[in-house]
Amino acid sequence: MTWLVTGGAGYIGAHVVRALQDAGLTPVVLDDLSSGHAQFVPHGVGFVKGTILDGALLLDTIQQHQVTGVIHVAGFKYAGVSVQRPLHTYEQNVTGTAVLLAAMNDSGVDRIVFSSSAAVFGTPDVELVTEDTPKSPQSPYGESKLIGEWLLRDQGIATGLRHTSLRYFNVVGSEDPSLRDTSPHNLFPLVFDALAEGRVPRINGNDYPTPDGTNVRDYIHVSDLAISHVAAARRLDAGEPLEAAYNLGSGEGVSVGQIMATVAHVTGIAFTPDIGPRRPGDPARIVAAGELAARDLDWTMRHSLADMVSSAWVARQHASS
Numbered sequence: 056m057t058w059l060v061t062g063g064a065g066y067i068g069a070h071v072v073r074a075l076q077d078a079g080l081t082p083v084v085l086d087d088l089s090s091g092h093a094q095f096v097p098h099g100v101g102f103v104k105g106t107i108l109d110g111a112l113l114l115d116t117i118q119q120h121q122v123t124g125v126i127h128v129a130g131f132k133y134a135g136v137s138v139q140r141p142l143h144t145y146e147q148n149v150t151g152t153a154v155l156l157a158a159m160n161d162s163g164v165d166r167i168v169f170s171s172s173a174a175v176f177g178t179p180d181v182e183l184v185t186e187d188t189p190k191s192p193q194s195p196y197g198e199s200k201l202i203g204e205w206l207l208r209d210q211g212i213a214t215g216l217r218h219t220s221l222r223y224f225n226v227v228g229s230e231d232p233s234l235r236d237t238s239p240h241n242l243f244p245l246v247f248d249a250l251a252e253g254r255v256p257r258i259n260g261n262d263y264p265t266p267d268g269t270n271v272r273d274y275i276h277v278s279d280l281a282i283s284h285v286a287a288a289r290r291l292d293a294g295e296p297l298e299a300a301y302n303l304g305s306g307e308g309v310s311v312g313q314i315m316a317t318v319a320h321v322t323g324i325a326f327t328p329d330i331g332p333r334r335p336g337d338p339a340r341i342v343a344a345g346e347l348a349a350r351d352l353d354w355t356m357r358h359s360l361a362d363m364v365s366s367a368w369v370a371r372q373h374a375s376s
Contacts, residue, residue, distance in 0.1 A: 062129030064091030074281035113158035148199035224273035235370035260333035304343025
């Protein structure tokens with residue numbers, strides 16, 4: 056079985072590619088390298104440089120590599136920036152997904168695992184987010200991911216497409232020192248960059264109604280995420296039932312303050328974070344239940360917070376060496 060991984064040269068996609076290899080499945084990567092890195096693609100894995108907006112290229116890639124399923128990770132992933140660039144966000148995440156689905160339909164490929172996001176929920180006012188928690192995205196990015204889920208649903212009704220959407224929460228860590236999160240907006244890279252440059256990391260608000268006053272979020276290790284993609288692909292290959300969407304969450308969450316303390320411990324760099332004002336719209340807590348994914352997708356939290364931080368720090372140091 057050959058699985059096309061769109062966005063497979065990115066941080067998350069590259070981990071999915073390696074997990075597919077470890078499971079004995081054959082990956083092929085399509086990535087435009089707008090945020091991915093060619094060196095993240097393992098030697099011997101088929102790599103096509105191009106955009107999911109190019110339907111002809113998608114058709115050729117699917118046919119040339121005899122693709123039987125798609126793991127769709129490619130997309131514009133910067134929620135904050137999407138507010139300033141809504142048209143670009145919709146083009147990449149909505150139009151791109153539609154073009155991909157059309158190429159799959161024209162090629163007879165009938166199974167897809169979709170990279171969705173916790174952003175479909177917006178800022179839910181519940182202690183624990185479940186798959187049925189009302190969707191209220193608050194950015195073009197979150198809206199585009201919800202529309203992506205709808206596109207899969209509707210194509211499934213129309214053509215029998217087999218699909219599932221995996222909603223990521225805060226993905227961190229690294230399984231391989233050569234792979235790291237290079238996002239300019241995510242917490243771990245921001246903190247590591249600050250420390251490397253001799254600056255003090257910053258916390259946005261410490262007066263939330265949480266145990267230590269800082270935001271509580273759901274941090275998950277990227278390799279655990281990748282394993283669940285493979286489990287979803289295997290179930291689709293076997294014709295086994297899947298939910299339309301799964302939350303990949305810990306059920307507990309950790310605070311930004313806890314992360315800062317763990318970073319100081321792991322790196323050996325003592326610091327007291329600067330405290331800034333709250334960011335508008337930031338909820339005190341977003342934590343998801345992962346029971347459905349645990350039931351169907353081999354989902355479990357295999358890594359502690361210290362594991363997440365240390366593996367990410369090792370990857371950051373590897374990139375600097």
